[in-house]
Amino acid sequence: MMMVVKKKKHYFRCCEWKWIVLCQLLLANAVCASHHGNPANDLVDIINKNRTAQKLPELNDSPGLGCMALQYVELCKDNCTSNGVVNCKPPEDDFTEVFGPNCGVELPTFGTITGHVVGCQAKYLEPSLAFSHVLVNDSKALSLIRNKSHTEVGVGLVGARKGSFFWCILFSDGQTNSTFVLEDNGEGIKQKTGCFSGSTFPCSGGHRIPVFLNNFMTMVLLNIFLLQHLYQTWFVMM
Ligand SMILES: *[C@@H]1O[C@H](CO)[C@@H](O)[C@H](O)[C@H]1NC(C)=O
Numbered sequence: 001m002m003m004v005v006k007k008k009k010h011y012f013r014c015c016e017w018k019w020i021v022l023c024q025l026l027l028a029n030a031v032c033a034s035h036h037g038n039p040a041n042d043l044v045d046i047i048n049k050n051r052t053a054q055k056l057p058e059l060n061d062s063p064g065l066g067c068m069a070l071q072y073v074e075l076c077k078d079n080c081t082s083n084g085v086v087n088c089k090p091p092e093d094d095f096t097e098v099f100g101p102n103c104g105v106e107l108p109t110f111g112t113i114t115g116h117v118v119g120c121q122a123k124y125l126e127p128s129l130a131f132s133h134v135l136v137n138d139s140k141a142l143s144l145i146r147n148k149s150h151t152e153v154g155v156g157l158v159g160a161r162k163g164s165f166f167w168c169i170l171f172s173d174g175q176t177n178s179t180f181v182l183e184d185n186g187e188g189i190k191q192k193t194g195c196f197s198g199s200t201f202p203c204s205g206g207h208r209i210p211v212f213l214n215n216f217m218t219m220v221l222l223n224i225f226l227l228q229h230l231y232q233t234w235f236v237m238m
């Protein structure tokens with residue numbers, strides 16, 4: 001009798017544990033699902049909303065600029081100080097000599113970069129928080145965002161191994177769709193990590209990898225759970 005009770009208790013504890021894990025995974029997935037898509041595109045939308053609220057024209061989302069913004073943060077991602085200050089000054093020439101070629105920007109279509117904003121933070125922030133807390137937190141950055149000369153915008157972001165996140169916004173006054181054109185019909189060169197606005201490739205930056213891992217883990221645990229459940233049912237039927 002004692003044995004049976006003990007076994008039963010153990011069975012229930014095990015079951016509860018599994019339910020807790022399952023619920024947490026489902027919850028984590030539901031939370032992560034709200035991050036779906038590309039946070040760099042979300043930032044372009046936020047920038048454009050902020051401009052149109054001031055009756056300024058919307059900026060064209062340029063994948064060429066976005067990819068170069070990602071290159072910028074890739075180069076700078078280890079230069080974030082503990083209080084969120086960017087300590088990084090890539091040479092001007094890097095745009096035409098390194099960033100552009102790494103993205104597959106067609107050199108003859110290179111335009112003028114009329115402004116850039118960079119920011120970093122110890123952890124990942126939602127696009128709206130990254131905008132207001134990190135990128136556009138003072139009047140200087142706000143006037144840059146609202147400059148009338150800009151016609152195009154591109155956003156790149158990446159998470160560094162140390163855990164900090166880096167964002168970059170680039171502006172240009174180029175002709176829409178004819179500056180910073182990416183080769184291969186606008187596809188350009190696939191980037192290994194990070195996210196950039198207007199990308200035709202799925203975003204693999206920052207939190208996308210954890211989401212993928214989380215989904216993977218969910219599938220594994222869900223399968224174990226279902227298999228165990230099937231086994232139990234099977235034993236009952238025997
Ligand atoms: C990043 O920081 C290091 C150390 O302060 C510095 O030597 C390096 O030049 C910085 N990188 C860039 C691209 O500015």
Ligand SMILES: *[C@@H]1O[C@H](CO)[C@@H](O)[C@H](O)[C@H]1NC(C)=O
Nearest residue numbers: 113114115143144147148149
């Ligand atoms: C807007 O950007 C252009 C090009 O970078 C610059 O010459 C101009 O001074 C800026 N205007 C304002 C109001 O900041």
Ligand SMILES: *[C@@H]1O[C@H](CO)[C@@H](O)[C@H](O)[C@H]1NC(C)=O
Nearest residue numbers: 049050053131132136137142
């Ligand atoms: C635009 O951005 C600034 C700086 O983050 C913020 O104070 C302002 O409320 C924003 N305006 C709109 C309409 O979103």
Ligand SMILES: *[C@@H]1O[C@H](CO)[C@@H](O)[C@H](O)[C@H]1NC(C)=O
Nearest residue numbers: 084085086119120134137138
């Ligand atoms: C805005 O953030 C930057 C770093 O991202 C920081 O250097 C600057 O002091 C902040 N400005 C204000 C007004 O908080």
Ligand SMILES: *[C@@H]1O[C@H](CO)[C@@H](O)[C@H](O)[C@H]1NC(C)=O
Nearest residue numbers: 060061062175176177178186
């Ligand atoms: C630029 O390209 C986008 C996407 O292909 C298109 O929707 C937009 O109308 C184009 N704009 C101009 C001015 O050609």
